[in-house]
Every structure is written in C-alpha cells, then in structure tokens.
Amino acid sequence: xxxTRRDVLAALAAVSxxxxxxxxxxxxxxxxxxxxxxxxxxxxxxxVEGVGEFVRRYSLARVEGRSAxxxxxADALMELDEHAETFHDAPFAELSRDERDTALRELRLHETxxxxxxxARERVRYYLVNELLFALYSTPTGGELVGTPNPPGxxxxxxxxxGERR
Amino acid sequence: MNRAPSERVDCCVVGAGPAGALVAERLASAxxxxxxxxxxxxxxxxxxxxRMETYLRPTNPDIEVWExxxxxxxxxxxxxxxxxxxxxxxxVGGSTLxxxxxxxxxxxxxxxxxxxxxxGVDWPIDYSDLRPYYAEAESALxxxxxxxxxxxxxxxxxxxxxxxxxxxSDAVFAEACEAAGITTHSVPNARNSKxxxxxxxxxxxxxxxxxxxxxxxxxxxxxIADAEEAGARVMSExxxxxxxHDDAGERVTGAVYATPEGDEFTQEAREFxxxxxxxETPRLLLLSDSSRFPDGLANSSGAVGRYFMDHLFAGMGGRxxxxxxxxxxxxxxxxxxxxxxxxxxxxxxxxxxxxxYAGPSPVGAALTDGEWGDELAERVRxxxxxxxxxxxxVEQLPRAENRVRLxxxxxxxxGNPVPEIVWSLGEKTRRTIERANELQRSVxxxxxxxxxxxxxxEDTGPAAHHMGTTRMGADPAESVVxxxxxxxxxxxLSIASSSVFPTAGAMNPTLTxxxxxxxxxxxxxxxx
Numbered sequence: 001x002x003x004t005r006r007d008v009l010a011a012l013a014a015v016s017x018x019x020x021x022x023x024x025x026x027x028x029x030x031x032x033x034x035x036x037x038x039x040x041x042x043x044x045x046x047x048v049e050g051v052g053e054f055v056r057r058y059s060l061a062r063v064e065g066r067s068a069x070x071x072x073x074a075d076a077l078m079e080l081d082e083h084a085e086t087f088h089d090a091p092f093a094e095l096s097r098d099e100r101d102t103a104l105r106e107l108r109l110h111e112t113x114x115x116x117x118x119x120a121r122e123r124v125r126y127y128l129v130n131e132l133l134f135a136l137y138s139t140p141t142g143g144e145l146v147g148t149p150n151p152p153g154x155x156x157x158x159x160x161x162x163g164e165r166r
Numbered sequence: 167m168n169r170a171p172s173e174r175v176d177c178c179v180v181g182a183g184p185a186g187a188l189v190a191e192r193l194a195s196a197x198x199x200x201x202x203x204x205x206x207x208x209x210x211x212x213x214x215x216x217r218m219e220t221y222l223r224p225t226n227p228d229i230e231v232w233e234x235x236x237x238x239x240x241x242x243x244x245x246x247x248x249x250x251x252x253x254x255x256x257x258v259g260g261s262t263l264x265x266x267x268x269x270x271x272x273x274x275x276x277x278x279x280x281x282x283x284x285x286g287v288d289w290p291i292d293y294s295d296l297r298p299y300y301a302e303a304e305s306a307l308x309x310x311x312x313x314x315x316x317x318x319x320x321x322x323x324x325x326x327x328x329x330x331x332x333x334x335s336d337a338v339f340a341e342a343c344e345a346a347g348i349t350t351h352s353v354p355n356a357r358n359s360k361x362x363x364x365x366x367x368x369x370x371x372x373x374x375x376x377x378x379x380x381x382x383x384x385x386x387x388x389x390i391a392d393a394e395e396a397g398a399r400v401m402s403e404x405x406x407x408x409x410x411h412d413d414a415g416e417r418v419t420g421a422v423y424a425t426p427e428g429d430e431f432t433q434e435a436r437e438f439x440x441x442x443x444x445x446e447t448p449r450l451l452l453l454s455d456s457s458r459f460p461d462g463l464a465n466s467s468g469a470v471g472r473y474f475m476d477h478l479f480a481g482m483g484g485r486x487x488x489x490x491x492x493x494x495x496x497x498x499x500x501x502x503x504x505x506x507x508x509x510x511x512x513x514x515x516x517x518x519x520x521x522x523y524a525g526p527s528p529v530g531a532a533l534t535d536g537e538w539g540d541e542l543a544e545r546v547r548x549x550x551x552x553x554x555x556x557x558x559x560v561e562q563l564p565r566a567e568n569r570v571r572l573x574x575x576x577x578x579x580x581g582n583p584v585p586e587i588v589w590s591l592g593e594k595t596r597r598t599i600e601r602a603n604e605l606q607r608s609v610x611x612x613x614x615x616x617x618x619x620x621x622x623x624e625d626t627g628p629a630a631h632h633m634g635t636t637r638m639g640a641d642p643a644e645s646v647v648x649x650x651x652x653x654x655x656x657x658x659l660s661i662a663s664s665s666v667f668p669t670a671g672a673m674n675p676t677l678t679x680x681x682x683x684x685x686x687x688x689x690x691x692x693x694x
Contacts, residue, residue, distance in 0.1 A: 044539070046539070046540055111536055114223075126225060134223055138528075142528070143528055145546075146531075147551040148494060151493065152527045152530075153372070155369035155371050156370050156494070161333050161370070162491075163334035163337070
C-alpha cells in the first residue's frame, strides 16, 4: 500500500499546516528529516510504501511557519538520537529496523503518554510518535490499512458511510 | 478593539449563541439598533482544522478544543456530578460550535404534558403557536430532512434540504428493528446535504462534534455574521457582571460588563434579552440581586435557577459479523420516535438513535494503543470496523430540587460566585432509562448480538442540554417568563434560551431554542 501525494494533502488537510500544499513548503523545515523518516519506517506497517517522500513533504509543511512546533520536534529528534548514540553507538537513522524498534522500547515509548511539555520520552511520544501515527491514520491509505478509506480528519465525502467504496 | 458602550440602543442581547444571534439578526434586519455582549472570544474560523487536531489527538481533553475551563469557567457540582464545561462553549457562536446539529421539533404532547399525562407542567403556549417559528428556524439554520417520520408533529412544508441517506450500519439495524416492531425513519440535521446559505455540503470530516472544519454544519457564527451585516454590533470577551434596574424595579436600565482591559462599562438599552443558556442566564439574574430584589432579578416566583433539567443518555453497543463503516461521518441518519409520546404517567419521553460512530476511530485507536508497526495496524484493524451502537435521549421531568444556584464561597476570575449545579435523577427518569434499555435490548436480541456495553440508570450522563431554570408559565407565582418570553417582574427584560422550557421532552433542544428566539424577537420588536 503506497502513500501518495493525495495522502500528504489529506494529512495536511487534517491538521491545517501553515502552507497551502506540500510544494509550498520552503525553508524553515526540519534539519533532521532523515531521523524522522527512519522513525516512520518503524512506526508504519512494513507494507506501506513511499514513507520517505510522505514524511518529508508532510513534516516540512507541518512545521512551516510554526516555530514552536518545529522546535518541539527538533528537540524530540535530538533526544531520540542521543539515546541511540548512547546505547547503540550510532545515530538513530543508521540503526537497523529492529534496532530502532528496540531503541523505542528502551525509551518505553510503548507505555508512555504523550505530553508536549513533559519529560523527554513524553515529548518524543507527542512530537514524533503520535505526530507520525496521526499523519498516517488520518489519511486514506492509513485508513484503508484498517478498513476505511475515509477516517476521521479526512474530508472523504459522504458516500463511503453508506457502504459505497471507491 | 473599542469596547465602550453604544449610544441609543434599542436592544441589548446578552449571549452570541444561536438564540442571541437570531434575536439580534431579526431586530437588526428590522432596522433596530442592537448590541450583543458575548462573554467568550470570537474564534478564527481559519483555526478550525487545528481545533480538529486537538480533538483527534487525545492528549487533549475535549474541553480544550474550544478553550473551556480555567478560572473563568469555574463551577461546582452537587449530587450527581455534572460535567458543566464539557457541555458548553463560550464564544461567538456559543455551544453550536461544538454541537452535533440534531434539530427536531417537540411533539404536540410536550406542550400539554400535565393535561395529557399528569406529568410535569403545561407550557403556556401550544405547538400551533410555535409551528410557524419552527419553519422559520429550519430555514435559518438550514435543515436537511425528510417527511418520512410517522411520529412527527404536523408540518407545513418540506425541509430546506433533502435528508442524508441511511448509513450502512442503519441497514444492519433495519431488519432487526422490523422484527422487534420498531419503526425507524430519517433524522433532521442542521447540516448541509447540499450547498446552502453560502456554506458547502458536508464533506465527511467525521468530527462534527466538537468541530466542523468545513462549515457544513450550522453554527451561530453564520447568523451573527448576518446580524452584523444588518447593522448589529457584536462585542466579544465582555462578560456581563450584572443587570441594573430603575428605582421602581420595573425596568432594566443597563447591563454592566467587563472588558479584557480591566474596564467596566454599562450598556443601556430600551429592551434587554438574555440568551446565555440554561446555566449562565439564571446565574446572571441571581448575580443581579439588589435591595429591591434581594433574591435576584426577576425572581419573585423563586423559580430562577430551579427545575434544572437535561436529557439522559441510554445506550448499548456491540459487534456484528459485518463491516459497519463507523466514524466516516459524525452524525446520525436514523432514529425512532415511536416511543416518544408517553402512554400515561408511568414514564417520560424516549428518543431512540442508531449511531454512526460506535467503537474506537482508527486515529483514536492508533494513538492510544501504545504499539506501532505491523502489530499496531493489526490491532487497529481488530478494534475498528464492525461495531454497532444504539443511543437514546430520555426525558428528565422538572423537579425544584434540581437547580443552578450561586456557590456560597467559590468565585470565578472576576470574583463572582460560580454556578453550582445541584442535580440528581428521579425515580421516573430511572424507569424511563430502563425502558429505553429494554427497547434497545430487543433490537440487539434480534441482531443476535450480546451487548459489550450498556449505559443505564447507574452510569448515564447528561446530553449537554441545559433546560428549565427560568421556566415559562402563565402564573407569575410559579414561573419566570410569560408566553411572550418576557419576565413577569420587569417589563423590558426577555429571555431567549432553553432555560425557559417548562418541561424537557426528549428532543435535542436547539430547534426549539431557535423558534422561541424568533418568537421573542417578534414580541420585542412589537414593543419597540
């Protein structure tokens, strides 16, 4: 199942990013998109394709014009990398998929509630994990993974609720 | 922003929710000088998608979507807990900003409940008095509906828009309802099934309550915009602190309001209309006590704040062996009003609903599960997809002990006593909830589904419909306002709100609020 430009636009529609379309996102992006993509590759099901492009376009547009949010994400990415460097001797993006999964569990992110102003792992959960999961599961591709082409947050019209599928 | 009072005002309206907006629009369109004083802010419509994210990412309590809570909105609850701030929004548009948008007319029996069943009290008006205003309200709000409801009261014309068709899960229920002897029908929604009044058709965000990013769901910002276009002045963030009256105690002379800058002004006017809901309206009257009115303004009956009512939720849900496409819209498309009218005095009204948002949503499940990757997708797939649920509204009868009063010690950010909600369920309400559960159980039995959850008398909650606290009536000793919505005690003070409902019925109240507001505006205009 491939994440497409439609999914990027849908994800952005769900969150009203600061720019009109992903193509409009210029500058002021994240310095460490590589880490974010590496994280998404673990968070998203293995069958999802196009993760890198989706995350880059989505996340760039998401932080455009939102300096506080961008700072929160950048800080959380740094926390994630610090953990990887400390316990795995390499940046997060250079770990294998299994090692990345292990690193997330070492941080206990699977049992951490998100909090944008909380402890480091709570901020990682909020700015990175929930951010990326929200992006996926509010898009048609993410919805179709679990049984709906029109998940809440996606303006997918009023046909599917009646059982009509594309 | 200039928040100084206006000169030579015909009518001062307190509250910019649907009632206040409709009164203001009607009077301004008639050429009257109108000022609306709203306690909450004017929200930027461009921020609605961000508010939707606040709702969808469950880190945030629902009350944060519209910035409720905090010292401004402090309250107290006695008896059964009442989650006040989850049931209202302060701001231009009022609680229609977070409402679901269900708009049914009350039944004829509702207006003569005591006469016909021995329950509650009669209203001082009949359905026929409100009928033309209902039609106008449906046009003003933009209602999508169909005339397929055999239990509905008589109406004179089609709905402004066609109804939304039944959902896939409605079809799952249809056969079971037929076998259980329950007749179903469409639902009137204040939500565009096609373009209407400059707003688009619903595009299926699925988050109607608490926020519609597209504007397809009616909210009162639309009417406020019309009122301003017609010349009304709407001030936000100006909570009214008290009303002042003349020496004779016959007329209100001014509404004293605070500003964010710390100033306090008095808006004078010839007529005043309170439209600040079933909690803040009685609170304001109680806060406006004086030596002439030591128990609060317009309270010679002692009924101000008394007879607080809400609708109670009764429901159950489970899973079927079929996809049910839940959460693809955020509203209801099928109901049954078959059990609405009461057979006698044994129970109150029941409205049965078939939900289109049963079980967890994909985003909700994904963000709360804790897992990720393939395992998360599998678990979300398992959590989502085949849920069904029935809900229902149950009538609460008026009881004097259920009330809104001023808390003796707790104050808000401006030092005013907070509202204390004193609320409990009577035995008849409990029995009505049990009856609703019995009806729902009969449908689930026909479906062959064992409910996974049941909401009954013990764990029921309010439907966010504040009613009854300045009841309408013919007798000044028993009621606060008369059939023209004017207070018995003060000749230029009216109330447009569900606070005037003498009984609650079991229909969502906003269409009746709107109809009464239009009626109120006509009476004010006549006096002006």
